[in-house]
Amino acid sequence: MIRFENVTKVYKGDVVALRGASVDISKGEFVFLVGPSGSGKSTFIRLINRENIAEHGRIFVAGRDIGDLNSWKVPYLRRNIGYIFQDFKLLHKKTVWENVAFALEVIGKPRHVVRHQVSAIIDLVGLSHKQDRFPNELSGGEQQRVSIARAFVNRPLILLADEPTGNLDPKTSVEIMRLLERINDTGTTVVMATHDSSIVNRMRQRVVELNRGMITRDQARGVYQ
Amino acid sequence: MLSYRYTLRETTQNLQRNLQLATATIITVGVSLTMFGGFSLFQTAVDGATKRWADGIEFVIWMNVDTTEEADKHIRRMLENSPEIADWHYKDQEETYKEFKEIVAGNEEILDIVEQEILPPSYRVAPIDNDVDIVQELGDQFKGQPGVRTVTFAGEAIRDIQDLAQRSGRVLFIGSVILLGASTLLILNTLAIAISNRQREIEIMRIVGATKWFIRLPFMLEGLVQGVLGAAIAMVSNMLLRTYVIDRFGQTDAIQLLSGFKVSDAALLRTNLTVLIIAVIVSVIGSGFAVTIYLDDDN
Numbered sequence: 095m096i097r098f099e100n101v102t103k104v105y106k107g108d109v110v111a112l113r114g115a116s117v118d119i120s121k122g123e124f125v126f127l128v129g130p131s132g133s134g135k136s137t138f139i140r141l142i143n144r145e146n147i148a149e150h151g152r153i154f155v156a157g158r159d160i161g162d163l164n165s166w167k168v169p170y171l172r173r174n175i176g177y178i179f180q181d182f183k184l185l186h187k188k189t190v191w192e193n194v195a196f197a198l199e200v201i202g203k204p205r206h207v208v209r210h211q212v213s214a215i216i217d218l219v220g221l222s223h224k225q226d227r228f229p230n231e232l233s234g235g236e237q238q239r240v241s242i243a244r245a246f247v248n249r250p251l252i253l254l255a256d257e258p259t260g261n262l263d264p265k266t267s268v269e270i271m272r273l274l275e276r277i278n279d280t281g282t283t284v285v286m287a288t289h290d291s292s293i294v295n296r297m298r299q300r301v302v303e304l305n306r307g308m309i310t311r312d313q314a315r316g317v318y319q
Numbered sequence: 320m321l322s323y324r325y326t327l328r329e330t331t332q333n334l335q336r337n338l339q340l341a342t343a344t345i346i347t348v349g350v351s352l353t354m355f356g357g358f359s360l361f362q363t364a365v366d367g368a369t370k371r372w373a374d375g376i377e378f379v380i381w382m383n384v385d386t387t388e389e390a391d392k393h394i395r396r397m398l399e400n401s402p403e404i405a406d407w408h409y410k411d412q413e414e415t416y417k418e419f420k421e422i423v424a425g426n427e428e429i430l431d432i433v434e435q436e437i438l439p440p441s442y443r444v445a446p447i448d449n450d451v452d453i454v455q456e457l458g459d460q461f462k463g464q465p466g467v468r469t470v471t472f473a474g475e476a477i478r479d480i481q482d483l484a485q486r487s488g489r490v491l492f493i494g495s496v497i498l499l500g501a502s503t504l505l506i507l508n509t510l511a512i513a514i515s516n517r518q519r520e521i522e523i524m525r526i527v528g529a530t531k532w533f534i535r536l537p538f539m540l541e542g543l544v545q546g547v548l549g550a551a552i553a554m555v556s557n558m559l560l561r562t563y564v565i566d567r568f569g570q571t572d573a574i575q576l577l578s579g580f581k582v583s584d585a586a587l588l589r590t591n592l593t594v595l596i597i598a599v600i601v602s603v604i605g606s607g608f609a610v611t612i613y614l615d616d617d618n
Contacts, residue, residue: 143526166531173528185520196520199325200529248527 348549390466506605542606
């Protein structure tokens with residue numbers, strides 16, 4: 095589903111964020127990206143949905159070299175990739191329902207599709223009773239669930255999560271991880287950057303460790319260390 | 320696929336969020352286009368009123384309707400042989416009637432009672448030197464010649480009106496161009512603020528796969544709405560200007576020179592269409608620059 099071939103990403107000022115990274119992630123896998131701050135985890139994620147472009151190497155998503163993708167095709171790539179942020183990035187003037195619907199409206203989905211899919215996904219994340227609330231009326235965990243609903247409402251092939259439990263307490267983090275596991279069970283590939291060792295150790299999924307932009311460990315059913 | 324409902328909703332919300340700045344932009348566009356429209360309408364009215372004095376024509380030799388061929392040839396010979404005449408041309412009754420219809424356009428009563436046969440043919444004469452005394456002396460040579468009914472002169476008043484119209488037209492034109500430049504910048508600025516207010520939405524739109532044009536369109540439309548509303552103000556102002564200022568000049572008996580000073584419906588429509596097209600161009604340029612500069616998207 096995702097393949098990195100000797101990928102290097104250099105930011106302005108010759109800051110090397112990723113150095114010769116090669117990795118192959120299969121469909122339906124759950125992969126943790128771990129490593130200290132500045133190790134290249136977020137860069138790795140941003141390269142997958144082409145927010146960033148690699149200087150060297152090739153990246154394949156669903157069999158397609160995304161480095162060769164015309165810029166007008168990038169939105170269509172992103173429709174197959176859900177994205178969850180640490181700070182949720184919800185729109186505060188929109189309700190839960192509107193926040194989730196927004197992701198479908200802006201890609202031109204018809205109203206009846208929006209209505210059906212939004213209701214189903216809000217139900218999946220357990221927020222049906224709060225669908226008319228605004229983000230500031232929700233707890234952090236609930237806001238993250240809205241963010242997950244928005245990322246998954248279009249049923250993407252891949253779900254990218256950049257420290258999704260970074261702002262949550264341990265109990266809420268566990269709930270969020272259960273939700274991500276359920277999504278992964280549907281066949282969606284999940285790539286999650288995290289610092290949360292307890293979550294990684296408990297879930298025993300594949301772990302890719304980055305250090306100073308290099309992949310230093312790639313372990314099936316791994317732990318945080 | 321574009322969602323028209325979504326685009327319209329977002330455009331409306333953008334305008335509401337930025338109401339004060341949007342209003343200022345609309346008024347500026349309206350004022351600048353009113354100036355442009357006013358310039359255009361006055362120019363049309365002055366051209367109409369001084370039509371027969373255009374292109375250096377300083378006097379007109381009006382012939383009798385029943386002038387003989389011999390008398391006509393005599394006048395032509397005088398014109399051809401005069402070293403002080405730069406140019407002249409003959410207007411027969413048909414051309415004179417056509418010109419008359421343009422001058423009194425819209426006044427059906429006069430058109431009904433005047434027929435082509437009663438209008439005299441004429442020679443329009445442009446002297447080399449347009450000094451008033453020289454022109455007067457030159458024109459007087461034709462008075463009393465066989466077949467000549469009368470000779471009329473453009474005179475200083477006509478020239479003054481043309482000069483005044485030209486100068487004030489230039490000021491209005493330059494003013495309107497400057498204000499249109501300001502309008503473009505205002506539209507750009509309004510959209511920059513709208514884009515800045517919606518940074519997070521734009522970020523989410525990109526992440527979930529909205530196309531570049533889907534993101535841009537509500538902002539482009541916002542600029543277009545501002546331009547078109549400004550044009551609407553200018554079009555209404557132009558209509559009022561025509562009805563309450565220009566036409567009243569033309570109707571006054573006190574100033575004979577201004578008879579024929581009017582703007583036809585067709586000329587007003589032409590001006591208003593031009594105003595609308597300029598508004599669209601200004602808003603497309605302003606909003607085009609804004610989305611290109613401030614949306615800063617290569618994806």
